[in-house]
Amino acid sequence: MSNRDDVALNFTRSIARIGLFVFLIISFSLFLLWRIDNPRAENIRMKVIDQIVPNMDWAMAPVTKVTKMFQNIQNYERLYSQNQELRNELQSMRSWREAALQLEQENAHLLDLNKVKLNPKYNFISGKVLIDSGSNFRQSAIINLGNNDGIVEGWATMDGLGLVGRITGVGSETSRVLFLTDTSSNIPVLIKPSNQRAILSGDNSLQPALLFIENTQQIQPGDRVVTSGDGGVFPSDLLIGQVSLNNSNQFQTQLAANLYNLSFLRVIRHSPTAPIKQPNRLIGPILPKVSNDG
Numbered sequence: 001m002s003n004r005d006d007v008a009l010n011f012t013r014s015i016a017r018i019g020l021f022v023f024l025i026i027s028f029s030l031f032l033l034w035r036i037d038n039p040r041a042e043n044i045r046m047k048v049i050d051q052i053v054p055n056m057d058w059a060m061a062p063v064t065k066v067t068k069m070f071q072n073i074q075n076y077e078r079l080y081s082q083n084q085e086l087r088n089e090l091q092s093m094r095s096w097r098e099a100a101l102q103l104e105q106e107n108a109h110l111l112d113l114n115k116v117k118l119n120p121k122y123n124f125i126s127g128k129v130l131i132d133s134g135s136n137f138r139q140s141a142i143i144n145l146g147n148n149d150g151i152v153e154g155w156a157t158m159d160g161l162g163l164v165g166r167i168t169g170v171g172s173e174t175s176r177v178l179f180l181t182d183t184s185s186n187i188p189v190l191i192k193p194s195n196q197r198a199i200l201s202g203d204n205s206l207q208p209a210l211l212f213i214e215n216t217q218q219i220q221p222g223d224r225v226v227t228s229g230d231g232g233v234f235p236s237d238l239l240i241g242q243v244s245l246n247n248s249n250q251f252q253t254q255l256a257a258n259l260y261n262l263s264f265l266r267v268i269r270h271s272p273t274a275p276i277k278q279p280n281r282l283i284g285p286i287l288p289k290v291s292n293d294g
Contacts, residue, residue: 123269125149129262130174139179139204140165143265146173154233156268162239162256163227164265175267179259180208180240188230189240189253194218197228200240200253207244207252221245225253235270 127145145151147170155167157177165185169176178185185202191213198213213219223243229236241255 124266126264126266128264139182141177141262142174143177144174145267146171146175148172151175151267155270156234156238157265159257159262159265162241164257164259177265180255181205181259187234188228189225190228191219191243192224192226207254210251210253213251219243219251235268
């Protein structure tokens with residue numbers, strides 16, 4: 001058995017030697033053929049190339065696929081980089097868009113302020129709302145105007161449409177504005193066209209109550225409510241809103257001012273005839289002292 005294996009092994013080695021010898025001869029012949037420089041050798045070379053190269057596609061296929069794979073990877077990297085750049089640009093554009101929208105809103109609020117028609121004898125100064133400290137117990141805001149800007153406690157403040165409230169505290173650079181809706185706000189008003197006088201009393205709602213109306217029979221929902229100027233604290237004829245009725249058929253005022261979307265306020269400069277000692281309460285004119293004699 002071992003003899004047969006030895007014979008087979010020797011035969012295989014002999015074939016391998018013969019094959020290697022033939023391969024070397026062919027390689028050497030091709031080398032010589034490629035080194036010979038004459039027309040006949042050139043024709044032979046071209047025929048060999050025509051026969052071998054077209055049939056080498058199967059051998060080049062893996063190389064071609066690997067090359068395409070690397071190209072795809074490079075293309076993917078470029079696309080990923082471009083995608084990241086586009087994402088960054090989009091984020092930057094969103095930031096610019098948000099800034100543009102904010103500027104547009106601020107511009108709209110300023111344009112609304114310019115539309116307010118005031119008595120020519122009054123002048124004003126516009127300020128920006130810094131903090132809204134509205135709550136269930138106190139409704140007010142802080143603006144960026146103060147003593148340095150000549151602000152005086154008690155001056156009226158308006159937005160683009162109507163009266164918002166009055167100055168109730170003044171610092172060097174900021175002031176506090178008490179809204180008409182605050183429970184401590186009570187101001188004399190005039191209801192037109194009937195010219196009925198009443199008191200606008202804040203109740204922490206968007207529709208403050210109308211109290212102490214002279215003649216309720218002459219008032220209808222939709223009538224205009226303006227400041228009366230009684231007491232000389234507020235200027236007269238500043239728009240407040242319109243009369244409305246609640247579910248209990250009580251008169252209220254639908255404010256013209258949008259208290260929950262305030263960006264800028266206009267402070268009306270005026271000279272009150274009554275001294276302001278308790279700005280959070282109803283202020284009336286100074287009454288003459290009555291003598292107890294006789």
